[in-house]
Amino acid sequence: xxxxxxxxxxxRRADVYSSARIGAATALTMVLVVLLVLDVAVQGYDIxxxxxxxxxxxxxxxxxxxxxxxxxxxxxxxxQPSATGQQWGFVVHVTVRAFSxxxxxxxxxx
Numbered sequence: 516x517x518x519x520x521x522x523x524x525x526x527r528r529a530d531v532y533s534s535a536r537i538g539a540a541t542a543l544t545m546v547l548v549v550l551l552v553l554d555v556a557v558q559g560y561d562i563x564x565x566x567x568x569x570x571x572x573x574x575x576x577x578x579x580x581x582x583x584x585x586x587x588x589x590x591x592x593x594x595q596p597s598a599t600g601q602q603w604g605f606v607v608h609v610t611v612r613a614f615s616x617x618x619x620x621x622x623x624x625x
Contacts, residue, residue, distance in 0.1 A: 530612075533581060540577040543570060 547570055554562045 533584060533612075536577045536581045540574050540581070543574045543577070546570065547574065 547567075550562050550566070550570075553560050
């Protein structure tokens, strides 16, 4: 029973970290969009590579961490001896959670 409780706690912690990474990447992407709109709309405003490149790097790093966590979780599930339907159920579950987290954050901003 203790192992199940620890597994649940680990899963909740992973979900919190996942939500934080997706949220941070979403926020940085919004900042990038605002900067690009300002660059196009305002005559004398130019985005320097010193701002643009670190911002893009941070977004890609956060999404890379999230992709790595997704593939590790998928690999763990696929290695377990279980029915194929359960494996695909997990993939659908994780994908739906990711999209719902992204849409929830975009709705919070709007």
